[in-house]
Amino acid sequence: xxxxxxxxxxxxxxxxxxxxxxxxxxxxxxxxxxxxxxxxxxxxxxxxxxxxxxxxxxxxxxxxxxxxxxxxxxxxxxxxxxxxxxxxxxxxxxxxxxxxxxxxxxxxxxxxxxxxxxxxxxxxxxxxxxxxxxxxxxxxxxxxxxxxxxxxxxxxxxxxxxxxxxxxxxxxxxxxxxxxxxxxxxxxxxxxxxxxxxxxxxxxxxxxxxxxxxxxxxxxxxxxxxxxxxxxxxxxxxxxxxxxxxxxxxxxxxxxxxxxxxxxxxxxxxxxxxxxxxxxxxxxxxxxxxxxxxxxxxxxxxxxxxxxxxxxxxxxxxxxxxxxxxxxxxxxxxxxxxxxxxxxxxxxxxxxxxxxxxxxxxxxxxxxxxxxxxxxxxxxxxxxxxxxxxxxxxxxxxxxxxxxxxxxxxxxxxxxxxxxxxxxxxxxxxxxxxxxxxxxxxxxxxxxxxxxxxxxxxxxxxxxxxx
Numbered sequence: 001x002x003x004x005x006x007x008x009x010x011x012x013x014x015x016x017x018x019x020x021x022x023x024x025x026x027x028x029x030x031x032x033x034x035x036x037x038x039x040x041x042x043x044x045x046x047x048x049x050x051x052x053x054x055x056x057x058x059x060x061x062x063x064x065x066x067x068x069x070x071x072x073x074x075x076x077x078x079x080x081x082x083x084x085x086x087x088x089x090x091x092x093x094x095x096x097x098x099x100x101x102x103x104x105x106x107x108x109x110x111x112x113x114x115x116x117x118x119x120x121x122x123x124x125x126x127x128x129x130x131x132x133x134x135x136x137x138x139x140x141x142x143x144x145x146x147x148x149x150x151x152x153x154x155x156x157x158x159x160x161x162x163x164x165x166x167x168x169x170x171x172x173x174x175x176x177x178x179x180x181x182x183x184x185x186x187x188x189x190x191x192x193x194x195x196x197x198x199x200x201x202x203x204x205x206x207x208x209x210x211x212x213x214x215x216x217x218x219x220x221x222x223x224x225x226x227x228x229x230x231x232x233x234x235x236x237x238x239x240x241x242x243x244x245x246x247x248x249x250x251x252x253x254x255x256x257x258x259x260x261x262x263x264x265x266x267x268x269x270x271x272x273x274x275x276x277x278x279x280x281x282x283x284x285x286x287x288x289x290x291x292x293x294x295x296x297x298x299x300x301x302x303x304x305x306x307x308x309x310x311x312x313x314x315x316x317x318x319x320x321x322x323x324x325x326x327x328x329x330x331x332x333x334x335x336x337x338x339x340x341x342x343x344x345x346x347x348x349x350x351x352x353x354x355x356x357x358x359x360x361x362x363x364x365x366x367x368x369x370x371x372x373x374x375x376x377x378x379x380x381x382x383x384x385x386x387x388x389x390x391x392x393x394x395x396x397x398x399x400x401x402x403x404x405x406x407x408x409x410x411x412x413x414x415x416x417x418x419x420x421x422x423x424x425x426x427x428x429x430x431x432x433x434x435x436x437x438x439x440x441x442x443x444x445x446x447x448x449x450x451x452x453x454x455x456x457x458x459x460x461x462x463x464x465x466x467x
Contacts, residue, residue, distance in 0.1 A: 061217070064156065064209045065466075068219040071157030071207035074146055075102050076223055076459050079162075079203065081360045088358060091142050093164055093203075096185055098137045099125065102160040104144035106151065113159045113208075114138055120158045120208060124218060124467060128169040128204075130182055157209040165202040165222055167195065170463075188462065190227030200225040200455075202462065218467035223459040227451075230314070230400065232422040234282035234296065235264045235445040239307045240406070240428035241285035244292040247437050257293070259411075259440040260433040264296025266447045273448035278422075280445075282307075285428070292431070296445075311426045312404040315365070315384045321457040322365035322384060332374075341369035341387065349379030350456065352398050361399060361456035369405065375414040380449075381456040388427070391417060394439075398446070399453035403427075411441040418442045421449040 078087045093100050101122075105111030112118040114133050126132035141159075148154040167174050168182035174193050175181075181195060189199035202224045210216045236242065246260025264280040277297030281287060287301055294300040325333055325342050333344035350362035361381030369387035375394040383389075383397070388405040394415020401407075401419065406427035411417045416439040423429075423443060433441035 061215055064211050064215050064217040065219070067155050067157045067209035067211070068207040068217045070146070070155045071102070071104065071144075071160045071209065072205050072219060072221050074144060075160040075162060075205045075207070076221070076461070078102070079223065079225075079459050081358055081455055085145050086360070087142060087162070090139060093139065093162060095137070096164050096166050096183060097129075097135070098139060098163070099129075099133070100139040100162040101141045102144055102162065103141045104146070104149060104154060104157055104159065106154070111158045113141075113161065120210065122159070122161060122206075122208070124206060125161065129163070129166075130168065156211050157207050159208055161204075161206040163204045163206075165204045169204060170222070188224035188227065188460075193462070199227050203459070206467070220465050220467055221461055222463040223461050225459055226454040226457040230309075230450065230454075232278050232400075232445060232447070232450050233307065233424060234279040234302070235262045235422060235443045236280070236429060236431070237282040237307065237422070237424040238407070238429035239284045239311070239426040242281055242283045242287045242289075242428070243430045243432075244281070244287075244289045244294070245431070246291040246433045246441065248291050258291045259437060260292040260431060261440070261442045261444075262292065262294045262296075262431070263442075263444045264300070266445055273451045276447070278445055280443075283429075291434075307424070307426070311402050311424055312386075314402050314424075315386060315404055318363060318382065318384060318457070319365065322363045325364055325366040325370065328362055328364040335368075341371065342366055343371045344373075344377070346374035347372055347377045347379070349377075349383060349397070350381040350399070352378065352380040352396075359398070359452060359455075361453050363453075363456045373414075380453070382453045389425070393417075395419070397421070398449045400424075400450050406430075408432075409441060409443075410435065411439045412436050413438065416440045416442070418444075420444050420446040421453065422446075 077083055078085055080086060091100055101113050103111045111120050113120055113122040115121060129136065146155055164185040166182050166184065166186060168180040173180060174186055175195050184195045186193050186195055186202045187197055187199045188202050193202060202222055204220065204222055206218065206220045208218050244260055244262065246258040248258050262280040264278040266276050279299055279302045280294040280296035281301045283303050284306055328349055329347045332347045333342055335342055349364045351360040353359040359380045363382045365384045367386050370385050371390045372395060373392045377395045379397045381399045383401045385403045385405065389403045390408040392410045393412055395417045398420045400421050401423045403425040405425065407423060407425040407429045409417055409431045411433045412435040422445055431441055
């Protein structure tokens, strides 16, 4: 009989130890996997948190950037003479050492850009103007009037500084003389900057925006008023025929003197702003003149083959910065019942200068024929009409009238017509003062009125940068 050898304890424990070793390795691997997964999860959470923080920071920086732009735009808008909240008089710098601030603070967060202890102190000014704020003439600050100004919902720009540009402040040698002048303002003539005083002054606008977390952004823009690139052809210019009919023996200009006058001589200004004189009347078609006085340089009346500039093209070039006629004076202007034109009585289309008060020119556009009547219509700026223009009764206007259509002017017993500036039409033109000897019809070329009329347009941005 075969004997069976009993299994030893070592032989019995071997498989058990092997199983235990395998189990230990598996546990170790599992722990390593858990650690790796935990590390991966932690890194993903950290990465996500970082991305969220970065996105929030970028969003905040973007908001602060646009807040600074909002400040620049408010200041640019308030530089317009026609703006209801226009900066003028003692609020606007007229010398290079003067500085104005548009401030946007609140009672719990006062904004003091000239106070070194203020968190919103203007440290940039000293880098641009020698002597810093201690050597500057600081004008009385003007508060922002943006929606929500003075409250927690206000756009978080703190101030906008307004100064006249100099070569030194901009680091730009405008006249290429090898020196950066810090005493002469820089001007814009419509094409180039200069230090000879030609054109209109260039303003530097500098804005500081700060959000609740302390993120800051400064932005700067150089702006200037629009300069007229329009060369007046005459007191009256038409692409068609012209008919001028007046009376003699009127009470306005004296016995035996016609009550209809078209004068191309710039007699309004002792120092003309542009061309000192133009023809009184320029026509493409024939001119019929009866009982009217026409003066001008080099001749009272000139006939041309065609107008050198199209009224339609000129109107289109300004369409971006105009006020629709219904918005210009909604109280006195309305759309006719059939929708084919506008009618206005005693309209106000801009405000003329008076004494030391500057003009508030308006750039008004009528996209349909326009009829104006009444005794006291006034205006200043540029009147653009696509369609025919008819004016009867009292009308006192300073600036430029451009019509892509016909023009009819008629003074009557309710008032005189007096236009200082220039009128141009693509179609026929009629001027009639025969309805009343007590009133007159006068068109007087005014170079300053033509140039000033363009100041109703938004300021041109010449340069922009972030600081």
